[in-house]
Amino acid sequence: MGETEMSTLDQMTPGTSCRISSLSARDKLGQRLLDMGVYPGLEIKVIRNAPLNDPMEVELDGYCVNLRHSEARLVMVDSL
């Protein structure tokens, strides 16, 4: 709240990179994101959206993960 450049991962366009600032997901989804390597401080690159636009594929430190936009919406990022 208050920050100007704050956006969520689902808004990022393919080809762009950003840094994760925080997660607003808790419990099962939050833990799943953490276990898959989505944690605050990490740089993340959006590779592509699926043919029907959802889900999206992102690259985290050398490996690729798919997630739905509804889940990416809970990942706060700062664009780089």
Next chain:
Amino acid sequence: MSEKRRLVALAGQPNCGKSTVFNGLTGASQHVANYPGVTVDKMSGSYRFKGQKVEVVDLPGTYSLTSYSPEERVARDFILHEHPSVVVNVMDASNLKRSLYLTFQLLEMNVPLVVNLNMMDVAEEAGMRINVDALSGILGVPVVLTTMKKKQGREELFETIDTFSEQEKHDTAVRLDYKEMEPFFREIQDILETETSLETDYPLRWVAIKLMEGDEEIYDIIGRHHADAAGFLADVDSMRQSFEERFGVAPEIHIARCRYRLADEIFAASVAVEGQGKVPLTEKIDRIVCHKILGPIVLVGIIWLLYYLSIVQGYNLTNYTWPLLAKIRSLTEAITPAPGFIDIPLIRSFSLWFVDSVNALLNYVPIFFILFGLIAVLEDSGYMARMAFIMDRLLNQFGLHGQSTLPMVLGGVYVGGCAVPGVMACKGIPDERSRFATILTIPMLNCLAKVPLYVLLINIYFAEHKGWAMLFISTISILLVLPVAKILTLTVLKGKETAPFVMEMPAYHMPTIRGVLGRAVERVWLFLKKITTIVAAVAVILFVLLQFPGLGPEREAHYEAQKTTAIDAFQKAIENTSFAGALSGDQVMPFIIYWEDFASAKMAAGRGKGDDLKTQFEQRNPIFFQVVSRQGAEGKTAFNAAKKLVQTRKMLLMEMRKERIDNSFLGRAGKFMEPMTQWAGFNWRVNVALLSALAAKESSVATLGALYDQGEEGAQTLEERMGSQEAGFTPLHALALMLFMVLYPPCLATAIAVKLQTGSAKWMLFSMGYPMALGLGVAVLIFTGGSALGLSGLQAMFAFYGLALTFTVAMGFVRDREQVSTRFPGKACWEKK
């Protein structure tokens, strides 16, 4: 027995090559079971090393060891409660950094750990040089490098496991420093130490970490071990909250971040990477395979190939395997008591029925073998994840999952699948609710066995619009599956666990022939073991239901009289020939059997091989041979008389069979149901056919065949017989029947598969009950509704199609409640299960 049980558990993240390591260690001695209570595969096997037997259990692949998914719970409980002598942590060496995340959690559980860096060839190709000593030194556990695919490093792994399980004490060097959180752990540990006896069963530091993480199951464990659990857990909650307030980060995020940071440090200290910068091959492939336009085209192509190779080519293969099964049948014919003129010994008819039922299933084995092999290729190569990626949006709209694609393809999205492998393939869907929705709707797809009934009815009642009718029937099922899946999701499955769709997109791998074949063999074997026994049992039950109570004494006497008449007529016709003596009295039956053997041998041999056959049969009985080969004028006379006799016998047998079915328990059930099913346009004959299809759908046409048989010259096809005998039957009747077949309950083999995959008989019964109700509803709608509106069959077809399409689209727009939890910490309100 042996002095000490040696148990090795393999733990690792998905796609790390763990099953290759498992195969490499155990060779052929494996078996699959389910973990009690859940449908997670339990693979176990064993090997001998230095005379010692070692049991190996392949734990499910997991990224982490929380309690949020059944796989993770299973893996964690096994490590905690089964006390393996060694846990081998298998890692994809090329993905070392990320794999350490799981390693740290294993270390925290204080288990005797051996790290196995597998797929070294891939890592080396990517330019990674790993300093094993450094890595082993930091982690404080042995590290073994392998390329299991080529069996490299296998001996060393055996050796390390052996020496390591000899050791009594294991002290691990690395201890993850959680920095600001350490005081919190210490406080929790102190309380646990003084107030509980958890220490004997659980490493306390691990419990403390899990508590700070907010792990669901640890809360339960505390509930069982702490006198004042509620008070203690409330304290833990306030500690979690105060940590978050003081350091501005949720405890579980802090814990994960500490692990990833340490992984970074260890990676930097033990691995050197050279030659970066080029686009990896996987990304090059994905630019096509996941492309907006090309991606779906590739997907359709691959699905087509899957159909083509398994269904089409697999069917061709059954041409070679069927004679084998036919041999079993003829062997059964040979060893069971010979048939009488009209009285077939019960043991004979039962044995043949039984063999036929089992054969019908075994006939699918080549198809399944190819299918399972191809699925293994899709899984191992990494394409499965791409399939889910492309399809998820569409399927998710209906409560299904990206990974429902493959099961649906196998079940027969367009035409000609099989629900059994379809349901079995649902195993991989991580989201329980979507998995159940997929399992429950797959039987509505177009399995191969439904096709004969469609073809039969379309040929009679939609002969002028065959193309339309086929298109309708091939595509209507998906328009029923999607909305039904959505409705199930919103109703009976509402309470099922869901899982977030966060999936790794693994790098492509070349599948190994051994891995693929091994998996195909293993799954076919599993299928045979579990399914065949059930089908056999059901065959017995159905036989009884169709056979008994049988014919009354006066009907028996009636047929007996007909038999005498026929034989008398035969003997009268040949009394003036030289065959009169040879074909008299008790020689009649052996002659009929000879006649039939000759006819079927001629049929089987086809043209050309006739000469062999003739000598063979001439040797068997020269006199009979003169008759069957019409030798001389007397031979011709005898032949014609015999032909008539054989036909009369056939007709009598068919009439008796028909009457027996009419009179059977199943026949009575069919009649009993008629007042209800008449609204759907089904008469009792149709009911009997549908009931008999419960075991296997192809039975429906076979039973109809028996019921509509008048035993005429056999020149009329079933289409003609049914068309002429059911004068009141209209295309509307046929349409109602076809749609009922679309929604028909799963066959018994599928029902068993449903039970295996859902882990409960209750869901199996549900999977059989709801389609029956739905099918009847739709059939009534078509028949009664269509009749009331005065629609023709074709009009009703289009009307229903439009209705289904509209309904599907509408259901796609129904929003599911958002499942994502953004709840603020504070677990005092924890819901106990």
